[in-house]
Amino acid sequence: MTHQEEREYLGHTLTYIQQKKTELVSIPNYTGEDITKLAIEDHRVRTIAALRRAAEEPYFGRIDFTEENGTDKAYYIGKSGIENDKGGDPLVIDWRAPVASLFYGFSGGEELAYYVAPEGIIEGEIQLKRNIVIRQADIQRIVDTFVRGETSSSGGDEFLLYRLGEHKDDRLRDIVSTIQAEQNDIIRKEKNRPLFIQGVAGSGKTTVALHRLAFLLYEYREQLNAKRMIIFAPNAMFLNYISNVLPELGVGDIQQSTFIDWALSQMDVSFPLENEAERLMNVFETSSDEKNEASTLGSLATYKSIDAFATTHAQVSLQQLFDAGEGRHLTVEELANWTVDDGMPLARRKERFLQRVKHWIDEQAKWMDPPQARDFKKTAKQKLRTYSKHWPSTDPLSVYLYYLKEHAPTEWIRISETKTLTRADIAPLLHLHYRLHGIPKEHRFDHTVIDEAQDCSPYQLAVLNEVTRRKSFTVLGDLAQGIYGEEGVQSWSALEEVFGDTDTTLSVMQRSYRSTFEIITFANQFLKQMPGIETLAEPVFRSGNAVEVIKVKAAETFKVLAEWISTMQTKQAETLVILTRSSSEAKVIHQILHQAGQTTTLVSAEDTSYEGGISIMPVYLAKGLEFDAVLMWNVSQANYPEDARHAKLMYVGCTRALHELTLLYDGTPSPLLIESL
Numbered sequence: 001m002t003h004q005e006e007r008e009y010l011g012h013t014l015t016y017i018q019q020k021k022t023e024l025v026s027i028p029n030y031t032g033e034d035i036t037k038l039a040i041e042d043h044r045v046r047t048i049a050a051l052r053r054a055a056e057e058p059y060f061g062r063i064d065f066t067e068e069n070g071t072d073k074a075y076y077i078g079k080s081g082i083e084n085d086k087g088g089d090p091l092v093i094d095w096r097a098p099v100a101s102l103f104y105g106f107s108g109g110e111e112l113a114y115y116v117a118p119e120g121i122i123e124g125e126i127q128l129k130r131n132i133v134i135r136q137a138d139i140q141r142i143v144d145t146f147v148r149g150e151t152s153s154s155g156g157d158e159f160l161l162y163r164l165g166e167h168k169d170d171r172l173r174d175i176v177s178t179i180q181a182e183q184n185d186i187i188r189k190e191k192n193r194p195l196f197i198q199g200v201a202g203s204g205k206t207t208v209a210l211h212r213l214a215f216l217l218y219e220y221r222e223q224l225n226a227k228r229m230i231i232f233a234p235n236a237m238f239l240n241y242i243s244n245v246l247p248e249l250g251v252g253d254i255q256q257s258t259f260i261d262w263a264l265s266q267m268d269v270s271f272p273l274e275n276e277a278e279r280l281m282n283v284f285e286t287s288s289d290e291k292n293e294a295s296t297l298g299s300l301a302t303y304k305s306i307d308a309f310a311t312t313h314a315q316v317s318l319q320q321l322f323d324a325g326e327g328r329h330l331t332v333e334e335l336a337n338w339t340v341d342d343g344m345p346l347a348r349r350k351e352r353f354l355q356r357v358k359h360w361i362d363e364q365a366k367w368m369d370p371p372q373a374r375d376f377k378k379t380a381k382q383k384l385r386t387y388s389k390h391w392p393s394t395d396p397l398s399v400y401l402y403y404l405k406e407h408a409p410t411e412w413i414r415i416s417e418t419k420t421l422t423r424a425d426i427a428p429l430l431h432l433h434y435r436l437h438g439i440p441k442e443h444r445f446d447h448t449v450i451d452e453a454q455d456c457s458p459y460q461l462a463v464l465n466e467v468t469r470r471k472s473f474t475v476l477g478d479l480a481q482g483i484y485g486e487e488g489v490q491s492w493s494a495l496e497e498v499f500g501d502t503d504t505t506l507s508v509m510q511r512s513y514r515s516t517f518e519i520i521t522f523a524n525q526f527l528k529q530m531p532g533i534e535t536l537a538e539p540v541f542r543s544g545n546a547v548e549v550i551k552v553k554a555a556e557t558f559k560v561l562a563e564w565i566s567t568m569q570t571k572q573a574e575t576l577v578i579l580t581r582s583s584s585e586a587k588v589i590h591q592i593l594h595q596a597g598q599t600t601t602l603v604s605a606e607d608t609s610y611e612g613g614i615s616i617m618p619v620y621l622a623k624g625l626e627f628d629a630v631l632m633w634n635v636s637q638a639n640y641p642e643d644a645r646h647a648k649l650m651y652v653g654c655t656r657a658l659h660e661l662t663l664l665y666d667g668t669p670s671p672l673l674i675e676s677l
């Protein structure tokens with residue numbers, strides 16, 4: 001009965017979608033310049049795209065709601081809303097609409113439910129919450145997670161577990177059909193108060209951030225422009241991994257970048273950036289303790305100090321008159337009127353000054369014979385070029401070096417000698433670039449998301465705060481995954497401070513969705529060994545195989561690896577990874593498997609895309625990614641000694657696994673394995 005009723009509704013909806021699409025496609029393109037017609041054309045194109053997406057899977061859920069006044073309504077929830085031109089209620093409600101909150105916020109227990117509509121709070125009683133899996137326009141599965149009066153209703157867990165049990169390919173996916181109540185709250189938080197989210201590994205931070213962008217764009221469509229919204233993530237491979245979600249949600253125009261790539265696209269800097277692979281090797285594979293330099297450069301104190309330096313630097317005081325030749329000159333007093341600091345960036349003031357002097361030269365020449373005037377103008381303009389050198393530099397790198405020479409001589413020597421920049425230099429350089437040249441209007445953001453924000457420096461955030469309107473930020477991360485140590489932050493307050501007196505919100509996500517109960521429980525032992533981490537990850541009760549910790553001898557390496565791969569493949573694992581402590585170990589394993597005819601992908605810091613299949617990479621490159629099966633290679637005492645940094649690396653590695661986790665070691669196991677041997 002249920003299926004029949006749902007089949008009819010689906011048939012009816014698909015017919016409508018088809019008709020509407022045909023009707024809209026038949027309207028000729030508008031290519032003129034009338035703004036109203038262009039807006040209508042834009043709407044037409046977007047609607048066709050949304051209908052095309054909806055034709056395969058128009059909705060995924062249904063909620064039956066009895067309003068206080070007794071009206072019964074059935075709402076079908078999908079990725080895009082589908083209006084009904086022929087009158088009546090929409091056929092499908094957009095998942096971001098206020099009423100869809102009922103679907104996400106309801107966990108089965110509440111007597112009364114409500115949502116906040118534009119006209120006020122609407123209260124009522126939920127009768128039914130149903131998940132409907134549609135693939136290629138066909139109903140595959142119906143799961144009722146709540147039916148009023150039935151005591152067995154789970155409120156959503158059964159369907160969530162079904163979804164979490166699926167195997168993953170090479171791309172992160174949207175979760176519109178199973179967004180959980182605590183995630184829904186975060187997605188829908190207000191726009192203009194900086195929002196910080198501390199979430200355990202696998203709690204859905206990246207996914208929630210992407211859904212929040214789509215939500216904000218819907219909720220504030222009159223104020224926001226997708227092209228002026230951005231998500232910053234740590235590296236190109238991770239960006240590639242998440243690249244499908246925003247287009248799937250119909251908001252593909254939102255920018256996605258790393259901080260460094262974006263910053264370098266804003267300015268010209270003559271020195272190259274250090275090699276990324278070498279940097280990572282330095283951070284993770286050498287045992288140097290000199291890791292404080294980035295934390296000083298990345299601090300808010302340095303931001304303030306450089307800001308004050310830029311202000312002083314921009315005060316122009318010309319001490320020499322400008323002699324244009326032929327007895328004409330501008331006095332120091334006259335020049336001072338043209339150099340006043342009226343708040344305009346230095347480079348623009350300099351440009352304005354030069355224009356004025358050029359104009360003055362032309363005026364002087366008016367009283368001369370033409371040949372004399374020509375010679376005078378030529379000479380005077382040459383002299384002006386020489387004179388302009390009395391202006392302070394407008395090159396960010398030069399100004400940065402002046403600053404360092406005075407305030408941080410070690411850094412000055414580093415750059416002067418190597419003629420190479422580190423990542424920590426980029427935020428100060430962009431800051432100076434903005435101070436010297438200003439921020440073009442079109443470079444400002446309406447909303448900025450920072451993922452993996454535990455690795456973001458306060459300085460970076462302060463610079464982003466300059467380009468982001470109304471402090472509209474979502475900042476997400478996990479302090480327990482702060483594997484860069486001093487380069488990132490040790491507490492969220494270090495980043496919150498950037499916003500000064502502005503109120504910020506800190507939300508916490510403790511439930512972990514990625515991994516099985518066994519894997520999360522296992523990984524929690526590493527959280528317990530990190531100073532300052534008080535709460536553990538809470539598993540969703542999805543049980544799987546036990547985590548295996550196995551001792552192997554070096555001579556058996558290949559045999560063990562081959563067995564692991566074939567066992568995982570028989571378990572239908574599609575994405576497998578071998579995580580090593582170092583890049584050299586990863587190369588050796590890749591070589592061994594290659595010689596045995598096994599195709600694997602060796603992932604390095606330079607890679608910009610993630611291909612799925614069987615990958616081998618150093619553990620520090622796996623942050624943000626996930627795999628059906630993970631093999632932690634050689635978790636020996638030498639590779640993972642007992643300290644917070646290695647506990648974090650171990651935590652990151654183990655929490656990459658969705659379904660299967662195996663750890664191998666040769667010799668003495670890591671002392672961090674306190675509960676598993």
Ligand SMILES: Nc1ncnc2c1ncn2[C@@H]1O[C@H](COP(=O)(O)OP(=O)(O)OP(=O)(O)O)[C@@H](O)[C@H]1O
Nearest residue numbers: 175178179180201202203204205206207513514624
């Ligand atoms: N509500 C949900 N329904 C279904 N899947 C979910 C849900 N929330 C999270 N997931 C899944 O959990 C996994 C982890 O999500 P995500 O990568 O966004 O987490 P994260 O907190 O950013 O993790 P990490 O910090 O470890 O990188 C993904 O596979 C995601 O699809």
